[in-house]
Amino acid sequence: MKKKDLKTERKRYRREENKKFILKAAEKVFVQKGFSLATMDEIAKEAQFSKATLYQYFKSKSEMFFEIIYKSFEEVLQKIKRVQQTEMSTEEKLKQAIYTIGCYYHTKKNIARIFIMEKALMRKLLHMSSKAQAPPTHHPPIPARYRGILDEINSLVCEIIEEGVKTGEFRKMDVGQACFILGAMIRGFYFKGPIQDKKELSIQESADLLHDFFLHGIKK
Amino acid sequence: MKKKDLKTERKRYRREENKKFILKAAEKVFVQKGFSLATMDEIAKEAQFSKATLYQYFKSKSEMFFEIIYKSFEEVLQKIKRVQQTEMSTEEKLKQAIYTIGCYYHTKKNIARIFIMEKALMRKLLHMSSKAQAPPTHHPPIPARYRGILDEINSLVCEIIEEGVKTGEFRKMDVGQACFILGAMIRGFYFKGPIQDKKELSIQESADLLHDFFLHGIKK
Amino acid sequence: MKKKDLKTERKRYRREENKKFILKAAEKVFVQKGFSLATMDEIAKEAQFSKATLYQYFKSKSEMFFEIIYKSFEEVLQKIKRVQQTEMSTEEKLKQAIYTIGCYYHTKKNIARIFIMEKALMRKLLHMSSKAQAPPTHHPPIPARYRGILDEINSLVCEIIEEGVKTGEFRKMDVGQACFILGAMIRGFYFKGPIQDKKELSIQESADLLHDFFLHGIKK
Amino acid sequence: MKKKDLKTERKRYRREENKKFILKAAEKVFVQKGFSLATMDEIAKEAQFSKATLYQYFKSKSEMFFEIIYKSFEEVLQKIKRVQQTEMSTEEKLKQAIYTIGCYYHTKKNIARIFIMEKALMRKLLHMSSKAQAPPTHHPPIPARYRGILDEINSLVCEIIEEGVKTGEFRKMDVGQACFILGAMIRGFYFKGPIQDKKELSIQESADLLHDFFLHGIKK
DNA sequence: TATGAATGAGCATTCATTCAT
DNA sequence: TATGAATGAATGCTCATTCAT
Numbered sequence: 001m002k003k004k005d006l007k008t009e010r011k012r013y014r015r016e017e018n019k020k021f022i023l024k025a026a027e028k029v030f031v032q033k034g035f036s037l038a039t040m041d042e043i044a045k046e047a048q049f050s051k052a053t054l055y056q057y058f059k060s061k062s063e064m065f066f067e068i069i070y071k072s073f074e075e076v077l078q079k080i081k082r083v084q085q086t087e088m089s090t091e092e093k094l095k096q097a098i099y100t101i102g103c104y105y106h107t108k109k110n111i112a113r114i115f116i117m118e119k120a121l122m123r124k125l126l127h128m129s130s131k132a133q134a135p136p137t138h139h140p141p142i143p144a145r146y147r148g149i150l151d152e153i154n155s156l157v158c159e160i161i162e163e164g165v166k167t168g169e170f171r172k173m174d175v176g177q178a179c180f181i182l183g184a185m186i187r188g189f190y191f192k193g194p195i196q197d198k199k200e201l202s203i204q205e206s207a208d209l210l211h212d213f214f215l216h217g218i219k220k
Numbered sequence: 221m222k223k224k225d226l227k228t229e230r231k232r233y234r235r236e237e238n239k240k241f242i243l244k245a246a247e248k249v250f251v252q253k254g255f256s257l258a259t260m261d262e263i264a265k266e267a268q269f270s271k272a273t274l275y276q277y278f279k280s281k282s283e284m285f286f287e288i289i290y291k292s293f294e295e296v297l298q299k300i301k302r303v304q305q306t307e308m309s310t311e312e313k314l315k316q317a318i319y320t321i322g323c324y325y326h327t328k329k330n331i332a333r334i335f336i337m338e339k340a341l342m343r344k345l346l347h348m349s350s351k352a353q354a355p356p357t358h359h360p361p362i363p364a365r366y367r368g369i370l371d372e373i374n375s376l377v378c379e380i381i382e383e384g385v386k387t388g389e390f391r392k393m394d395v396g397q398a399c400f401i402l403g404a405m406i407r408g409f410y411f412k413g414p415i416q417d418k419k420e421l422s423i424q425e426s427a428d429l430l431h432d433f434f435l436h437g438i439k440k
Numbered sequence: 441m442k443k444k445d446l447k448t449e450r451k452r453y454r455r456e457e458n459k460k461f462i463l464k465a466a467e468k469v470f471v472q473k474g475f476s477l478a479t480m481d482e483i484a485k486e487a488q489f490s491k492a493t494l495y496q497y498f499k500s501k502s503e504m505f506f507e508i509i510y511k512s513f514e515e516v517l518q519k520i521k522r523v524q525q526t527e528m529s530t531e532e533k534l535k536q537a538i539y540t541i542g543c544y545y546h547t548k549k550n551i552a553r554i555f556i557m558e559k560a561l562m563r564k565l566l567h568m569s570s571k572a573q574a575p576p577t578h579h580p581p582i583p584a585r586y587r588g589i590l591d592e593i594n595s596l597v598c599e600i601i602e603e604g605v606k607t608g609e610f611r612k613m614d615v616g617q618a619c620f621i622l623g624a625m626i627r628g629f630y631f632k633g634p635i636q637d638k639k640e641l642s643i644q645e646s647a648d649l650l651h652d653f654f655l656h657g658i659k660k
Numbered sequence: 661m662k663k664k665d666l667k668t669e670r671k672r673y674r675r676e677e678n679k680k681f682i683l684k685a686a687e688k689v690f691v692q693k694g695f696s697l698a699t700m701d702e703i704a705k706e707a708q709f710s711k712a713t714l715y716q717y718f719k720s721k722s723e724m725f726f727e728i729i730y731k732s733f734e735e736v737l738q739k740i741k742r743v744q745q746t747e748m749s750t751e752e753k754l755k756q757a758i759y760t761i762g763c764y765y766h767t768k769k770n771i772a773r774i775f776i777m778e779k780a781l782m783r784k785l786l787h788m789s790s791k792a793q794a795p796p797t798h799h800p801p802i803p804a805r806y807r808g809i810l811d812e813i814n815s816l817v818c819e820i821i822e823e824g825v826k827t828g829e830f831r832k833m834d835v836g837q838a839c840f841i842l843g844a845m846i847r848g849f850y851f852k853g854p855i856q857d858k859k860e861l862s863i864q865e866s867a868d869l870l871h872d873f874f875l876h877g878i879k880k
Numbered sequence: 881t882a883t884g885a886a887t888g889a890g891c892a893t894t895c896a897t898t899c900a901t
Numbered sequence: 902t903a904t905g906a907a908t909g910a911a912t913g914c915t916c917a918t919t920c921a922t
Binding site for chain 2: 905906907908909910
């Protein structure tokens with residue numbers, strides 16, 4: 001029996017590893033091509049698995065995609081949590097948060113891009129059923145998971161700003177709004193069109209820049 | 221002869237109208253579905269023309285798309301030009317510019333979205349395909365047109381900020397960076413993911429909010 | 441391991457068989473309809489495979505077509521090679537060659553027809569498109585393969601005639617020209633219009649007839 | 661009333677001229693592209709008429725095509741008739757006939773090509789109706805016209821050869837066969853594949869070559 | 881479990897032909 | 902009569918997904 005357990009365990013482990021590997025490959029392709037232009041063939045090739053095999057790990061292209069999204073959200077959340085728990089100054093914490101989110105956008109490029117941008121696609125994917133029939137009851141759960149994480153991230157950033165207000169470092173304001181504006185700023189910073197090329201700044205420089213403007217505005 | 225002229229004129233006019241109408245329909249579909257998910261069938265249906273007819277007005281799906289992009293860019297440019305020529309205070313001008321750009325993002329949603337976001341797609345459409353294939357000589361003109369307009373818009377906004385710096389209203393800073401940050405802020409503000417729904421503000425309220433934060437930052 | 445090899449082997453075999461089968465079906469359709477009028481749908485139906493499946497075996501309609509051409513060229517070449525190696529009289533060899541080529545035209549009808557006739561189409565398919573467009577580097581290889589085989593066939597027939605000249609069986613002449621004339625005769629013999637129906641001769645009778653006239657001409 | 665006649669006459673004339681002009685244009689395009697690849701758009705452009713106008717002169721693309729075929733057949737017929745009525749030697753007459761037919765193939769290239777080659781297409785075109793319904797009664801007339809002319813041409817050539825046999829210039833033989841062989845030789849001579857390029861001979865040289873081989877064969 | 885093979889549903893694009901003026 | 906505009910019907914090709922082994 002123990003033997004069996006071990007075997008099962010090993011299998012489970014192997015499976016987990018494969019899944020991660022596939023996800024890595026998929027991410028690479030999604031990042032390069034975006035969702036629509038990424039083909040399962042390409043992902044399969046990148047993952048060095050057969051296309052059919054992918055379907056044993058993930059129900060669909062979309063599932064794969066959402067898995068990736070979810071994982072990266074979690075990562076961001078964890079990082080910001082850790083930031084929040086340190087003893088830095090509020091200002092410093094804020095800069096760290098900006099940096100963290102910047103990292104996410106920078107590395108996941110098209111991934112974040114898609115999730116944030118292609119609302120129609122998302123809607124379609126999340127309602128996976130298009131075929132008439134009101135999605136019976138299930139499925140809405142999916143976005144809930146995301147909302148949860150995003151809300152947590154949001155809360156953390158709000159907390160940081162709130163803290164700053166309390167300590168008098170920051171002016172009084174609607175913290176929710178400030179937080180949203182900050183998010184927008186970072187988002188927009190990384191999502192420039194195919195034309196605004198600009199000199200590429202490093203993630204750190206970008207974070208500093210954003211931090212600076214978000215803190216001081218442009219007024220004298 | 222005058223008769224003929226009139227007839228010709230009327231026809232030309234009709235054609236122009238049809239073109240606009242088709243573009244309107246296409247925009248609607250693109251806005252709803254994004255580029256990849258929008259089908260010519262659907263656009264045709266929306267425009268109440270046969271699919272084949274669309275191809276008498278536009279060479280391809282992409283051409284249609286770019287036409288839409290171009291038109292809206294131009295509109296924004298004209299509006300901002302007009303703003304710049306008025307006698308308002310710099311601060312007010314800035315607010316107007318923000319409002320104008322906000323309008324654009326608000327109404328064109330997915331259109332702007334697509335152009336800004338689906339980089340891979342754009343690259344493909346513009347024949348900047350990474351895959352060797354020397355673009356057979358033609359085509360590069362297309363992005364140039366866009367860059368031109370975008371650059372002009374950018375310059376105008378820079379001018380406004382510059383003005384403020386000169387009059388002492390704004391602090392000294394890298395105007396280019398400030399301009400980019402502002403753009404990012406607006407962009408990001410309108411491109412929230414499918415999850416961050418937030419209470420919808422009116423365009424005016426949004427502009428005020430953005431203006432406020434961009435001016436003052438959050439620091440005391 | 442042997443097991444695996446066997447399996448792989450069987451699969452490879454199956455695939456090969458399928459390919460042949462599809463080619464057979466395609467040939468049938470091409471023969472009936474010519475290239476332009478043959479549709480992938482029809483070929484798929486004839487092959488009892490889905491259209492998409494055809495594309496797993498061949499990259500395009502053209503590739504299929506050229507594959508067929510190539511195979512039949514090779515067959516002809518092999519047969520004539522064998523004829524040339526026998527110990528028959530030159531005259532007999534010539535008759536055999538005529539018969540062989542006749543067989544080819546007879547069975548491949550429209551296939552040969554297309555290749556020989558639809559020059560414009562061929563040029564298009566082979567990317568020798570007159571319209572500038574430097575063929576992006578690839579593709580020229582294709583026609584080379586064909587030329588090679590055709591040249592070999594041509595050489596063999598020339599050899600045979602040359603032989604006859606040397607032995608004094610045939611009169612002195614430009615062997616290349618004679619060979620071309622012979623080719624033309626056979627070609628033309630099988631490519632009569634839709635109107636010249638004539639009583640159908642058997643391939644053998646046709647070969648005899650051609651042989652007779654090519655040898656003796658009509659003069660006394 | 662006379663006025664009207666004149667007007668009508670002029671109109672008829674004009675119409676006839678236009679028809680010829682269109683046919684000329686169509687021929688040019690057909691010659692370059694073959695039937696399937698030639699588009700009405702292109703023909704219209706070449707003819708400097710609107711596409712719709714073409715349809716006022718010809719019922720369909722096919723009709724145009726057949727008109728062209730018919731005209732060239734007639735031309736050949738007339739030329740050969742004239743040859744036959746001269747007082748040349750049989751041999752010379754034969755050479756002239758060969759030259760005439762050669763001219764036809766040379767100038768009409770793809771036109772003759774198509775007519776002779778794309779049997780399937782012809783069948784389709786001649787049964788213009790595909791849509792169920794057995795072609796009520798009409799239509800078979802079309803090929804009859806062609807057959808008539810071709811038969812006449814054939815007869816004339818047969819006559820020439822027959823003459824030669826009677827005068828003892830040519831050996832005894834099945835004149836029909838000889839005539840067919842000659843036709844085949846010429847046909848095949850001009851319908852070489854996209855690969856057999858050969859040094860291009862002038863029409864006269866070609867005729868001489870064909871004449872020589874057809875007369876003497878290759879045997880000593 | 882892993883995969884080669886198969887496919888249905890689509891999609892952009894083309895073209896001969898008709899219609900309305 | 903001449904034509905610009907409109908279109909139905911195809912067509913080659915792709916791709917996410919399933920099946921059989």
